[in-house]
Structures are given as structure tokens and as C-alpha cells.
Amino acid sequence: MRIDIITLFPGMFKGPFEESMIGRARKKGLAEVHLHDLRRYAYDSRGTVDDAPFGGGAGMILKPEMIFAAVEDVSSSHGKVILLTPQGDKFSQPKAQELADEAHLIMICAHYEGVDERARQVLADVELSIGDYVLTNGNLAAMVVCDAVIRLIPGVLGSEESAGADSFSDPGRLDYPQYTRPAEFRNMKAPDVLLSGDHQKIRQWRSEQSLLRTLGRRPDLI
Numbered sequence: 001m002r003i004d005i006i007t008l009f010p011g012m013f014k015g016p017f018e019e020s021m022i023g024r025a026r027k028k029g030l031a032e033v034h035l036h037d038l039r040r041y042a043y044d045s046r047g048t049v050d051d052a053p054f055g056g057g058a059g060m061i062l063k064p065e066m067i068f069a070a071v072e073d074v075s076s077s078h079g080k081v082i083l084l085t086p087q088g089d090k091f092s093q094p095k096a097q098e099l100a101d102e103a104h105l106i107m108i109c110a111h112y113e114g115v116d117e118r119a120r121q122v123l124a125d126v127e128l129s130i131g132d133y134v135l136t137n138g139n140l141a142a143m144v145v146c147d148a149v150i151r152l153i154p155g156v157l158g159s160e161e162s163a164g165a166d167s168f169s170d171p172g173r174l175d176y177p178q179y180t181r182p183a184e185f186r187n188m189k190a191p192d193v194l195l196s197g198d199h200q201k202i203r204q205w206r207s208e209q210s211l212l213r214t215l216g217r218r219p220d221l222i
């Protein structure tokens with residue numbers, strides 16, 4: 001998969017995109033990520049890319065010309081353009097799975113005040129929000145979406161099973177509790193069933209725990 005990210009702050013992506021799972025996926029050639037500084041598309045020497053909103057109001061709006069130029073520069077016939085804003089559709093595991101099946105994603109990281117509506121209407125195939133809160137801009141949101149998507153690309157995780165067992169991969173259920181060695185720690189014991197070696201009982205216990213947890217914490221999922 002190829003991902004192009006159009007941003008005012010390419011430096012913000014350095015740590016998260018070089019370390020851990022995304023770093024490994026890039027090294028293995030399973031995810032090719034290109035960062036594009038929106039200011040590079042500015043017309044003036046000051047790198048102006050935003051302006052005050054027509055009609056007045058607080059904040060600055062990203063101008064359309066630079067976003068159009070950047071997207072046209074990196075787009076391909078099969079590229080899906082994603083605009084990150086708090087007004088977008090709520091990002092979710094099923095949406096991550098849909099995006100993981102794409103060959104080319106183009107992400108536009110906007111100011112939180114927004115982008116000129118013409119860029120939104122013409123360029124964006126999808127507008128995504130990562131939750132009902134306002135970030136300073138779309139950069140952290142783009143990192144979240146990239147992380148959730150890239151880990152689903154076949155071959156990125158050690159074993160494909162580990163993505164399949166996640167909370168939300170079954171959209172109606174949260175993960176069951178997990179334990180590892182030691183079996184007893186500060187008088188707290190791992191459940192006997194997990195040490196029993198009886199795989200049918202273990203599956204049943206996990207399924208019950210998963211349901212109980214979901215009912216207790218996120219009944220809205222069921």
C-alpha cells in the first residue's frame with residue numbers, strides 16, 4: 001500500500017512512523033509512506049497556505065489552491081482521498097478494514113477550523129473523524145488512521161491471527177482479559193481455566209468474558 005500525507009507539519013510523523021509496527025511495515029516494503037509539506041505548494045515566499053474565513057469568525061481556513069495542487073500532484077487513478085476533520089464520519093475498525101484493502105490512500109491533514117469547502121467537496125472521497133473531540137489539526141488523526149490501517153495489511157503483524165483476535169475485529173465484542181507468566185503475582189492468580197490446557201473450555205471462558213466485558217463497558221456495541 002502507498003500512503004501520501006499532505007500536512008503542514010511533516011516533522012510530527014517522524015517518531016511514530018519510524019518506530020514499532022509502522023516502521024517495520026515500511027522497512028518490509030508493505031507500506032510506503034510519503035509526507036508532503038503543504039507549504040511547498042504556496043505561491044509566495046512566506047509559504048502562505050491559509051486565510052481568514054469569509055464572513056468573519058475565529059481561526060484560519062486552509063486555502064483551496066494549495067490543497068488542489070498537492071492532491072493533484074500525488075493522486076493516482078486508484079487513490080482514495082481522505083480528509084481528516086472533526087466533522088467527518090466516525091472512524092472505526094470496519095472502516096480501517098475497508099481502507100486496508102485499498103492500494104493508495106491520500107490523507108489531507110487540515111487545521112481544526114477547517115479547509116475551504118470547495119476542496120472538501122471536490123477532492124475528498126471520505127471525510128473521517130477519529131472521535132468527538134477537537135484536536136489542533138488532523139495530523140494526530142492521520143497517524144491514528146495509518147496505525148489502525150497498516151497493521152491490517154497482510155504480513156505486517158507477526159501472525160495474522162493477532163489482528164483477527166482484537167477487540168472490534170468482531171465489531172460487537174470487546175477483547176477478553178489476558179494473562180501471562182507468572183501464574184500467581186502478589187496473591188493475584190491467573191484463572192485456573194487458562195492453565196488447564198482444555199482448549200474448548202478456554203474458548204468458552206473467553207467468549208463469556210468477552211460478552212460480559214462488552215455488556216458492562218460498551219452495551220451500545222451489542
Ligand code: ADE
Nearest residue numbers: 084085129130135137141
Ligand atoms: N482534526 C481535529 N480534530 C479531529 C478529529 N477529532 N478527527 C479528525 N481530524 C481532526
